[in-house]
Amino acid sequence: MENPQPSQRGAGSPNRQGSAGSGSLAGSFSCGSAVPKIVVSDASPLIQITLAGYLWLLPKLYEVIIPVAVLDEVRFYESLPDAVEIVTATRTWLKVYRVERAERVQTFRSIGLGRGEAEALALYEETEAQALLLTDEDAMRKVASLKANPINLADVGREAYRGGILTARELFEYANTFLEQGILLTRYMEDLREEARKWLSKQMSKT
Amino acid sequence: MAVQADVKDLADKASGLYIRVLSGLEEYYRSDITFGLLAEKLHLPLRALIEFMQRYRLPYKGGEGDRERGLASLARMRRP
Numbered sequence: 001m002e003n004p005q006p007s008q009r010g011a012g013s014p015n016r017q018g019s020a021g022s023g024s025l026a027g028s029f030s031c032g033s034a035v036p037k038i039v040v041s042d043a044s045p046l047i048q049i050t051l052a053g054y055l056w057l058l059p060k061l062y063e064v065i066i067p068v069a070v071l072d073e074v075r076f077y078e079s080l081p082d083a084v085e086i087v088t089a090t091r092t093w094l095k096v097y098r099v100e101r102a103e104r105v106q107t108f109r110s111i112g113l114g115r116g117e118a119e120a121l122a123l124y125e126e127t128e129a130q131a132l133l134l135t136d137e138d139a140m141r142k143v144a145s146l147k148a149n150p151i152n153l154a155d156v157g158r159e160a161y162r163g164g165i166l167t168a169r170e171l172f173e174y175a176n177t178f179l180e181q182g183i184l185l186t187r188y189m190e191d192l193r194e195e196a197r198k199w200l201s202k203q204m205s206k207t
Numbered sequence: 208m209a210v211q212a213d214v215k216d217l218a219d220k221a222s223g224l225y226i227r228v229l230s231g232l233e234e235y236y237r238s239d240i241t242f243g244l245l246a247e248k249l250h251l252p253l254r255a256l257i258e259f260m261q262r263y264r265l266p267y268k269g270g271e272g273d274r275e276r277g278l279a280s281l282a283r284m285r286r287p
Contacts, residue, residue, distance in 0.1 A: 043253050044242055051261070073243075076252040083254070114243025116253065136268040139241040152269065182261045185276075186269025 038063045040124045043073035043116045044135040045153050048184045050082040052177045057156060059093040060165050065127065067099050067119035099123050111142055124148055135184070153184060154192040161199070168203055172196035228259060229281055235268070236277040242267060 039062040046066065049055050058064050066074075074086045090096050099105055099122045108118035117134070121143050124132045131151045134140050140150040157174045160166040166174060175193035178184040231249045234240060246253045259265070265280050266273040 042243065044257065047254060047257055051257075073253045076254050080254065112239065112241060112244060114241055114245075114247050114253075117241055117243040136242045137270060137273075138239040138268055139243070141239070142241070182264040184269075185260075185264060185266040185273075187266075187271050187273050188269040191270070 038065060038127060038129040039131045039133050039151070040064075040120050040127070040129045041066050041070065041133040042120045042135065042139070043070045045133045045156075046070065046074060046086060047082055048135065048178065049153055049156070050085050051183045052174070052181065054174060054177070055085055055089065057160050057165065057174075059089075061156065061159050061163060062131075063095070064093065064133075065095045065097055065123065065129065067097060067116070067123045069099075069116045069119035071096050073116050097123055097127070100126060108146075111146075113139065113142060117143075121146070121148060136186075152186075152188055153178065154186075154188040157192055158195075161196070168196055168199040172200055228256075229284060232265065233278065233281055236274045236281070 039058075041058075041064055043066075046055075049058065071087075071090065075083050077083055078087070086094065099119050101122060104122040104125060105115075105118045108121045109115070113121065117139050120132060120134075123129070124143075125148075131149045132143055133156070134143065134150050134152060140152065143150050154175070157166065157171055160174070161168065161171045172193060175189050175196055178189050179193060228249060228251070231245055235242065235245045240248070242256070243253065246256045249256065260267065263280065263284060266277045268274060268277075
């Protein structure tokens with residue numbers, strides 16, 4: 001396997017877009033109108049979106065990068081289908097980077113982040129990433145307090161809908177898959193399913 | 208006899224792990240610990256903890272009501 005690759009980017013001043021939206025917690029972390037181009041992903045959302053069968057969405061929306069610690073977590077059980085799918089993606093669109101500033105990882109560990117989360121945040125800092133894909137609200141709060149721009153898998157679905165990649169019906173199915181299969185039971189995914197239901201009924205009332 | 212002892216040992220370990228995971232998850236819902244850090248504290252691979260969450264249909268902390276739902280699920284799982 002060609003990855004993990006050595007870091008191809010040095011530490012630099014990030015050129016980030018995106019700002020807080022409004023509404024629910026998930027909404028407050030959404031990217032607003034500016035679609036992020038480079039997204040650093042933590043391991044949990046990467047595994048969850050793969051389990052739901054929607055890993056293919058990510059490269060249609062973003063340039064996705066992950067640190068080595070995230071790859072290590074993903075491939076712990078390397079023969080599982082989701083691990084195989086993600087590792088296969090590292091040969092094409094999913095880029096793996098080694099974090100250069102280990103001391104930043106330690107700093108982020110000290111505020112209560114796990115190894116993968118801390119490396120993802122350090123990679124976000126070192127690159128020109130515009131968002132950090134995470135699962136739980138406490139991780140999102142912690143990185144937001146450090147001026148990072150966290151997003152979750154509901155935001156990903158919303159961006160796919162806005163970008164015309166998913167129809168309202170497909171967006172409903174997207175959210176429903178996470179919820180019905182128990183892959184990601186959260187309020188933000190329930191909110192997304194409700195939003196999709198409304199968009200869908202609005203479309204149907206027009207026709 | 209040795210096999211029986213091994214099986215009992217294995218069952219005890221499995222039972223202990225299950226209880227440890229439930230306790231860890233209670234801390235997850237009651238505090239600001241992140242999911243990644245929880246897996247580390249439990250010495251569990253992240254993927255195994257995700258599987259556990261899915262199998263028992265446990266919520267992640269993602270907004271209003273998730274913590275309460277999680278704690279209610281844990282209480283149900285602890286019932287004999």
